[in-house]
Amino acid sequence: xxxxxxxxxxxxxxxxxxxxxxxxxxxxxxxxxxxxxxxxxxxxxxxxxxxxxxxxxxxxxxxxxxxxxxxxxxxxxxxxxxxxxxxxxxxxxxxxxxxxxxxxxxxxxxxxxxxxxxxxxxxxxxxxxxxxxxxxxxxxxxxxxxxxxxxxxxxxxxxxxxxxxxxxxxxxxxxxxxxxxxxxxxxxxxxxxxxxxxxxxxxxxxxxxxxxxxxxxxxxxxxxxxxxxxxxxxxxxxxxxxxxxxx
Amino acid sequence: xxxxxxxxxxxxxxxxxxxxxxxxxxxxxxxxxxxxxxxxxxxxxxxxxxxxxxxxxxxxxxxxxxxxxxxxxxxxxxxxxxxxxxxxxxxxxxxxxxxxxxxxxxxxxxxxxxxxxxxxxxxxxxxxxxxxxxxxxxxxxxxxxxxxxxxxxxxxxxxxxxxxxxxxxxxxxxxxxxxxxxxxxxxxxxxxxxxxxxxxxxxxxxxxxxxxxxxxxxxxxxxxxxxxxxxxxxxxxxxxxxxxxxxxxxxxxxxxxxxxxxxxxxxxxxxxxxxxxxxxxxxxxxxxxxxxxxxxxxxxxxxxxxx
Numbered sequence: 001x002x003x004x005x006x007x008x009x010x011x012x013x014x015x016x017x018x019x020x021x022x023x024x025x026x027x028x029x030x031x032x033x034x035x036x037x038x039x040x041x042x043x044x045x046x047x048x049x050x051x052x053x054x055x056x057x058x059x060x061x062x063x064x065x066x067x068x069x070x071x072x073x074x075x076x077x078x079x080x081x082x083x084x085x086x087x088x089x090x091x092x093x094x095x096x097x098x099x100x101x102x103x104x105x106x107x108x109x110x111x112x113x114x115x116x117x118x119x120x121x122x123x124x125x126x127x128x129x130x131x132x133x134x135x136x137x138x139x140x141x142x143x144x145x146x147x148x149x150x151x152x153x154x155x156x157x158x159x160x161x162x163x164x165x166x167x168x169x170x171x172x173x174x175x176x177x178x179x180x181x182x183x184x185x186x187x188x189x190x191x192x193x194x195x196x197x198x199x200x201x202x203x204x205x206x207x208x209x210x211x212x213x214x215x216x217x218x219x220x221x222x223x224x225x226x227x228x229x230x231x232x233x234x235x236x237x238x239x240x241x242x243x244x245x246x247x
Numbered sequence: 248x249x250x251x252x253x254x255x256x257x258x259x260x261x262x263x264x265x266x267x268x269x270x271x272x273x274x275x276x277x278x279x280x281x282x283x284x285x286x287x288x289x290x291x292x293x294x295x296x297x298x299x300x301x302x303x304x305x306x307x308x309x310x311x312x313x314x315x316x317x318x319x320x321x322x323x324x325x326x327x328x329x330x331x332x333x334x335x336x337x338x339x340x341x342x343x344x345x346x347x348x349x350x351x352x353x354x355x356x357x358x359x360x361x362x363x364x365x366x367x368x369x370x371x372x373x374x375x376x377x378x379x380x381x382x383x384x385x386x387x388x389x390x391x392x393x394x395x396x397x398x399x400x401x402x403x404x405x406x407x408x409x410x411x412x413x414x415x416x417x418x419x420x421x422x423x424x425x426x427x428x429x430x431x432x433x434x435x436x437x438x439x440x441x442x443x444x445x446x447x448x449x450x451x452x453x454x455x456x457x458x459x460x461x462x463x464x465x466x467x468x469x470x471x472x473x474x475x476x477x478x479x480x481x482x483x484x485x486x487x488x489x490x491x492x493x494x495x496x497x498x499x500x501x502x503x504x505x506x507x508x509x510x511x512x513x514x515x516x517x518x519x520x521x522x523x524x525x526x527x528x529x530x531x532x533x534x535x536x537x538x539x540x541x542x543x544x545x546x547x548x549x550x551x552x553x554x
Contacts, residue, residue, distance in 0.1 A: 006350040010343060017338040085333035089390075092298065092328040093351040094320060 007103040059210035065115040074153030079166040132216035151236015158243030249276040257306035281444030289453040290433035327391030331402040337376035381412030401432040470538035
């Protein structure tokens, strides 16, 4: 337990000392929010059923944070630790690999949460965004989405032979997802053919679920999203555990 | 004296390649035991089998009385390990590394003290990436000593360090032994093995070709030592006559080389100097060349260690 606490605290400090990961999780989403504010203004939009573009932007950008934390920060940290022999050094001590993984999940999750809180705070203060949902439901949706996405990062770091290759695959997965899942632009403005592609993007289900819960829709409207994300979570845990290597 | 490590008929292959074969030896309590050999001789494979990081194909291993594979959890708490290839996160500070690693063990020595002993006090807030090669190695030694282990493994400890840093590290390893710990190290530096180790196993192509104290290995070689000097004028004939029969004289212009066995009762050099001063021969730049482990390695394997 002492090891887990120390390890978690250490990983949190290292995360914040790494400018790229701290920027993409904490600052970048805010920049995007203000860009939305400048472009789309603060008026209700018929496309969103009377919601304002900025109300929709908060859950969508939360999905962006989750995708970036899971695919960029998580993949890079784990792949680098393995390639540089940092995990090997840990292997020579009595510490369990589970502690390494759990500490990593806690830190990435905490940072993702912090990113979301900053986003909501900025949205409330600057644009008076409207939250029509239930805080508890929103929280559960956020935890489920985050954990199911972090698994992808662990799997990539586990199966790709080098940091470089893990990074390339992470980017190849991340970019189309950001643009085609509705995270950056609403799917509604994309051509119908492209909208079909988005059904294959895991991030689409995160965007749908978080947007729905934010707008106060019931869970019953999002059973598909929940099903897909729970499936991803289970597969993620099993494969991460199976593909974990010290070296 | 207690046996700390016992290895019998160890064999490990990687696919078709036989990394080590028929390797047997013992490490005694309180000694610095060195495994010397060129790159690819099987040193790291051997040390990693002992550490429980690799599974041998055949052979029996006992480290601190336990099987390093099946009882690795016991070994982890009682051994200190410095790996040939490993790192810490770039932005982790020296004190943070010690503090973090200390939390992994049920019982540790005071890391603040280790910091002072290893000369890292001034670097306590320096991130890992900003440390020099020698400082990184000292930090790894500190991490290895953290659990107050009975046995310390050091794999290629001074590779990549400049001579000054290397000598400082040797002193540290001697300190570790002075604290009653046993040290098992691998190296491909002849000088390191000769000056640091109490006993050396010479490894070549995965097999132990010799095992003894460095002095015994060199004496067992039956090799020659040489005394070399320059004379100002011609060497008088009486000098050559007065030399003992067992030595050989070689003269190239003003340069004189005298070869002799290194098992003599009176050292060759004092005999030569006595003769020269007794006969009033002016000489300068006198030096001696002793056989080294390098010569031992060459005579046992038929090749140089650096090839």
